Amino acid sequence: MTIRTKVFGVLGALVLAALVQTLVALQMARERGWGREDADRTARVLEHLAVLSRAVLDMQDALKGFALTGDPVYEQQYHQASELYNRTLTLLPENGTVTDVRQLERLRTIDARVADWHAAVWMPVFARRRSGEDVAAFVLREGRPREAKIREAIDRFETHEQSTLAVQRRDTSLRYTRATLTLLAIPAAAIVLLLVFIVVVTRVVLDPLSVVAESARQISAGNFSVTLPAGRSDEIGALVTTFRDMTAAVQRREQDLTIALERQRQIAREYAALQAQAESQRKQLLATIDTVPAALVIVGAPDGRVLLQNGAAEALIGPPPRTSDELRRSRRRLRTLRRDGRVCPRREWAVVRALRGEVVVGQELTIRHPSGRLVPVLVSAAPLRDEAGTITGAVVAFQDITRLHEVDRMKSEFVSIVSHELRTPLTSLKGSLQLVLDEALQLPKEERLQLLRVALASTDRLIRIINDILDISKVEAGGLRLHLKPCEIGELVKQSIQSVEQIAWSASVRLETSLPPDVPGVVVDPDRIVQALVNLLSNALKFAPPGSTVRVDARRNPDGSVGVSVRDEGKGIPPEKIGLLFQKFQQIDGSDSRRVPGTGLGLAITKALIELHGGRIDVWSELGVGTRFTITLPAAPALAA
Amino acid sequence: MSTRVLLADDEPDIQLIARLALKRAGFEVTAVANGAEVLARVAEVQPQAILLDWMMPEMDGFETCARLKADPLTRDIPVIFVTAKAQESEIDRGLKLGAVGYITKPFDALTLGSQVRTFLGLGAQPA
Numbered sequence: 001m002t003i004r005t006k007v008f009g010v011l012g013a014l015v016l017a018a019l020v021q022t023l024v025a026l027q028m029a030r031e032r033g034w035g036r037e038d039a040d041r042t043a044r045v046l047e048h049l050a051v052l053s054r055a056v057l058d059m060q061d062a063l064k065g066f067a068l069t070g071d072p073v074y075e076q077q078y079h080q081a082s083e084l085y086n087r088t089l090t091l092l093p094e095n096g097t098v099t100d101v102r103q104l105e106r107l108r109t110i111d112a113r114v115a116d117w118h119a120a121v122w123m124p125v126f127a128r129r130r131s132g133e134d135v136a137a138f139v140l141r142e143g144r145p146r147e148a149k150i151r152e153a154i155d156r157f158e159t160h161e162q163s164t165l166a167v168q169r170r171d172t173s174l175r176y177t178r179a180t181l182t183l184l185a186i187p188a189a190a191i192v193l194l195l196v197f198i199v200v201v202t203r204v205v206l207d208p209l210s211v212v213a214e215s216a217r218q219i220s221a222g223n224f225s226v227t228l229p230a231g232r233s234d235e236i237g238a239l240v241t242t243f244r245d246m247t248a249a250v251q252r253r254e255q256d257l258t259i260a261l262e263r264q265r266q267i268a269r270e271y272a273a274l275q276a277q278a279e280s281q282r283k284q285l286l287a288t289i290d291t292v293p294a295a296l297v298i299v300g301a302p303d304g305r306v307l308l309q310n311g312a313a314e315a316l317i318g319p320p321p322r323t324s325d326e327l328r329r330s331r332r333r334l335r336t337l338r339r340d341g342r343v344c345p346r347r348e349w350a351v352v353r354a355l356r357g358e359v360v361v362g363q364e365l366t367i368r369h370p371s372g373r374l375v376p377v378l379v380s381a382a383p384l385r386d387e388a389g390t391i392t393g394a395v396v397a398f399q400d401i402t403r404l405h406e407v408d409r410m411k412s413e414f415v416s417i418v419s420h421e422l423r424t425p426l427t428s429l430k431g432s433l434q435l436v437l438d439e440a441l442q443l444p445k446e447e448r449l450q451l452l453r454v455a456l457a458s459t460d461r462l463i464r465i466i467n468d469i470l471d472i473s474k475v476e477a478g479g480l481r482l483h484l485k486p487c488e489i490g491e492l493v494k495q496s497i498q499s500v501e502q503i504a505w506s507a508s509v510r511l512e513t514s515l516p517p518d519v520p521g522v523v524v525d526p527d528r529i530v531q532a533l534v535n536l537l538s539n540a541l542k543f544a545p546p547g548s549t550v551r552v553d554a555r556r557n558p559d560g561s562v563g564v565s566v567r568d569e570g571k572g573i574p575p576e577k578i579g580l581l582f583q584k585f586q587q588i589d590g591s592d593s594r595r596v597p598g599t600g601l602g603l604a605i606t607k608a609l610i611e612l613h614g615g616r617i618d619v620w621s622e623l624g625v626g627t628r629f630t631i632t633l634p635a636a637p638a639l640a641a
Numbered sequence: 642m643s644t645r646v647l648l649a650d651d652e653p654d655i656q657l658i659a660r661l662a663l664k665r666a667g668f669e670v671t672a673v674a675n676g677a678e679v680l681a682r683v684a685e686v687q688p689q690a691i692l693l694d695w696m697m698p699e700m701d702g703f704e705t706c707a708r709l710k711a712d713p714l715t716r717d718i719p720v721i722f723v724t725a726k727a728q729e730s731e732i733d734r735g736l737k738l739g740a741v742g743y744i745t746k747p748f749d750a751l752t753l754g755s756q757v758r759t760f761l762g763l764g765a766q767p768a
Contacts, residue, residue, distance in 0.1 A: 420696055423725035423746040424652055431658035431750035438751060441665050451661075454654045 002234040003204055010200060014193045021186035028179035035172035042165040045103070046158065048092050053154050055085035056114060059122075060147055067125050067135045078122070085114070106157040113153050117146040208236045212243055224251050286310065295377075295398040298384070301355055301391050316377070316398055318370040354381035354394035364401070376401050421465050425458035432458070468601045475608040482525040482612055486636055489554045489562055490515040492526055496533035497552065500541060508546040511537075514553040520635040522562050524613050529633075532606040536566040536629045539602065543570025543627065557632065561615075565630040572623040581619060582607040643669045644763070647688035649679045649705065650723070651697045658750055659692070659723070666754015676700030680708060683715055690761055692744075695724035695731070703734065710739045721760050723748065 058081035066074035089111055092098040098107060121143045128135050208229045215226040224247065228240045286308065289296045295313035299306055306320035314320075346352055350360040363379045381396040432451040435441055443451070474480040497511055504511045522529075533552070540550045548569040555563045573581065582603050610617045615633040646668045650656050656672040663670045671686045673679055675697040683691070691709065693702040700708075702722055709715045722735050722743035732743055742760040744753070 420725035420746075424655065427725075427747035428652070428654035428658055430747045431662060432654075434750040435658065435661050435665070438665070441661070443661070447661070450657070454657060458654060 003236065006200065006204060006234075007197075010193070010197045014190065014197065017189050017193060018186060021182065021189060025179060025182045025186060028175060028182050032172060032175040032179050035168060035175050039165060039168040039172050041099075042161055042168055045092065045098055045161050046165065048088050049154060049158050049161065052085060052088050052110070053158075055081045055088060056150055056154070059085065059114075059118075060143070063122055063125060063143070064139060067139045075126075082118075103157075103161075106153065106160070110150065110153040110157060113146065113150045117143070117150060120146060204234075205236065208232075208240070212239060215243065215247070219247055219250060222254075282308075292397075293399075295400070297351075297396045297398070298393060299351060299355070299396065300393040304351055304355060304394075307393060313398065316369065316375065316400060317367065350379040350381035351394055351396045354383045354396065355391060357383050357391055359383070367398075376405050378404075418465070418469065422462065425461040425465070428458040429455050429462070468605060471605050472601045472608070475605065475612075480608070480612065482528060484523050484525055486521055486523050487526050487529070488521050489519055489529075489564060489633070492524075492529045493533060493552050493554060493564065495526075495530045496537055499530070499534050500537045503538070503541050504550065507541055507544065509541055509544040510547075510549040512549055512551045514551065514555075516555065519554045519556050520560065520562055522613075522633045523636040524633065525609075528609045529613075532609050532631065533564070533566070535602040535606045536631075539629075540566050540568035540570070540627070544568040545570060556635075560635045562633045562635055563630055564633070565628050567626060567628040569626040572625055573619070573621040573627055574623060575621075578619060578621060582617070643667050644690065644761070645669045645671070645686060645688045646690045646692060646757070647679060647683060647686050648672045648692045649674070649676060649697065649702070650692075650694035651675055652694075655694070655746075659748075659753065662748075662750040662753040663757065665751075666757070668754060668757070676702065676705030676708075679705050683709070683718070688718060690757060691718055691720045692723050692757070693720060693740075695722055695735070703738065706735065706738045706740055719761055721757060 059078055062074045062078035062081055065071065066078060089107065092107060093104060098104060121139060124142070125135050125139060128138065211229055215228055218224075218226050226247070228244060229236065230240070232240065289308070289310040290312070292310060293312060295316040296308075296310045297306055297313045297317070298308040309317075309320055344365055350363045350365075353360050360379065360381045363381075364376065365379055366374050366376050369375050378399040378401045379396065381394050383391045384393045384395055386392050432455040435443065436448050436451045436455075471480065493513055493515060497513060501511065537550065537552070544550050550569075551565075551567045553563075553565050553567070557563050607617050610631050610633070613633055615631060618630045618632070619627065620630070621627040644667070646663055648656065648659055648663070648670055650659065650672070651674050653674075656674075660670045660672050668690075671682065671688070673682060676693070677700045679691065679693070680700075693705055695702040697705075702724065706720050706722075709718065709720060716739075719741040720739065722732075722740050723746060724731075724735075724743060725746040735743060742756075744756055748756075
């Protein structure tokens with residue numbers, strides 16, 4: 001049976017009970033009313049009886065009065081009383097006050113006795129008084145017993161009515177009490193029923209519901225082991241069944257979620273691993289491209305923002321711009337110049353062209369370094385595409401070709417100088433021979449001989465220049481072969497002195513040597529060492545003012561190596577030029593005139609030669625004092641000093 | 642009266658040969674070794690032509706020419722460059738300075754004189 005049925009049943013019972021109670025109460029109220037009606041009637045009967053009694057007494061008094069006095073007033077009085085009596089008598093049964101047959105019987109009895117008295121006493125009295133007879137005794141004799149009878153009848157009636165009234169009153173009050181109790185019983189019963197209802201509902205509905213609610217709480221806390229009220233076939237039973245199903249579903253879903261969560265975690269772990277892998281690959285890439293000497297920048301389409309750049313790029317063009325502000329500034333900085341000095345429009349930039357899909361190789365541009373310096377670069381760029389072939393970015397390589405340009409410049413300068421150097425002796429050669437051969441000139445013999453000497457000297461000079469160029473080329477190419485022999489440095493010094501004696505003499509410069517005996521021997525290519533020494537001596541003689549001394553000192557160094565120094569007393573070399581000394585094509589400013597002009601290769605060759613021997617060359621100079629070049633050669637291992 | 646030429650070249654051999662070649666052509670030659678000396682002696686020598694080597698120490702031919710042309714006293718003396726440098730741009734620079742011409746090295750000693758004459762707008766050498 002369902003709860004609804006039970007509830008309705010109980011409610012119905014409640015209502016029914018209430019109804020019954022109400023009906024009962026109503027009935028009782030009505031009966032009480034009735035009771036009261038009866039009592040009232042009886043009271044009225046008594047009242048009327050009282051009036052009747054009074055009227056009868058008045059009639060009797062009137063009679064007595066009239067009998068004694070014969071006063072017509074008493075007659076009047078008698079009639080009035082009689083009238084009242086009659087009225088009252090008829091009134092009683094007329095207005096429903098007296099309905100009972102016995103009551104009517106009693107009334108009739110009274111009336112009969114009154115009529116009897118009236119006939120037996122009043123009439124004769126009335127007639128005898130007129131005749132003057134003594135009526136007192138008559139009244140007494142005839143009246144008294146009849147009055148007593150009347151009295152008795154009335155009394156009897158009264159008594160009866162009074163007792164009836166009492167009974168009725170008691171009855172009424174009983175009824176009243178009963179009705180009140182019944183009326184009170186309704187709410188009492190209602191309350192009781194309500195309590196019953198509550199108990200029922202509590203037991204049948206609320207308790208199971210709170211069990212279910214508690215179970216729900218448990219389940220939401222994760223505890224799936226709950227006991228539910230079982231085996232009911234009503235709504236609670238349906239709820240429990242549904243709840244149980246839901247619990248099962250929730251449990252299943254929780255399990256599914258746990259599995260899914262675990263899978264998500266798994267995926268997250270894999271993703272993190274992939275990310276770490278990607279990051280390490282990225283780092284690897286970065287490390288790789290950092291090793292590339294060229295500046296590499298990877299930009300993303302379509303705006304060319306920097307995705308990756310290596311250390312060389314950072315050094316060349318600065319750190320990648322992070323804000324759009326920085327981007328704008330960097331773009332302005334990258335305003336590039338073409339080789340011809342004109343501004344290269346953006347659409348022609350290698351990176352822009354690459355982003356359009358073009359592969360650019362070897363574009364020569366000038367960019368502005370963050371420091372402000374203009375840097376010539378060689379730019380190559382290529383687009384980067386994804387699997388679909390869409391351009392995702394570009395890779396741009398810059399190469400700082402300042403050095404290259406520098407080298408180029410130096411080379412063309414070298415060519416220019418060499419060309420000049422070659423043409424000069426050629427001019428002398430050609431010119432002198434032309435003049436010698438020219439009959440028309442008719443030069444004296446002395447002059448002719450001089451010209452021929454000039455021609456020869458020019459030839460020698462040409463040979464020297466060409467040899468220098470060849471030497472430096474061989475050194476550069478790594479093809480210079482040394483023919484090593486054990487030598488004494490002193491011998492080599494002497495040889496080189498001999499070579500430059502003439503020049504020293506014509507320059508009025510003294511040559512001095514210091515060659516101590518303890519200088520160890522060396523294993524060297526003697527020609528090359530002499531070449532080096534001659535070069536140093538030539539330079540020294542270039543700078544030595546007339547009258548000064550050029551010294552060559554050889555010594556044994558503390559570590560066993562051999563040192564040879566060439567010192568002049570010339571004007572010295574400015575400190576900023578010392579670093580350039582040994583570089584190719586560098587010319588040191590000669591003094592007023594050039595005695596042994598060079599190609600700027602001499603010192604470079606000298607340095608290379610010495611270093612090929614495993615030695616080194618150093619220079620010291622002080623402006624206004626002089627210059628000293630020092631060669632250090634390793635001692636020969638096997639030879640003793 | 643022979644034309645006076647002031648010749649500047651840092652190579653003594655070139656000085657010798659150029660001097661002889663020009664003398665052969667009838668010029669009177671004064672030779673100096675660099676540009677500074679040119680400026681120093683131009684007033685004294687009063688040459689009708691100046692032959693300048695391009696590459697010289699202290700003051701090169703270019704600077705010398707510039708200075709000569711800047712000085713109203715020497716502006717009108719014709720300047721000829723004698724140079725081993727053969728680059729277009731260099732020659733251009735020289736000519737823009739106001740030189741009347743240039744002679745490349747190695748020059749032909751036998752025709753040096755007539756070349757100078759031509760530059761100076763002089764006729765052929767009197768026999």
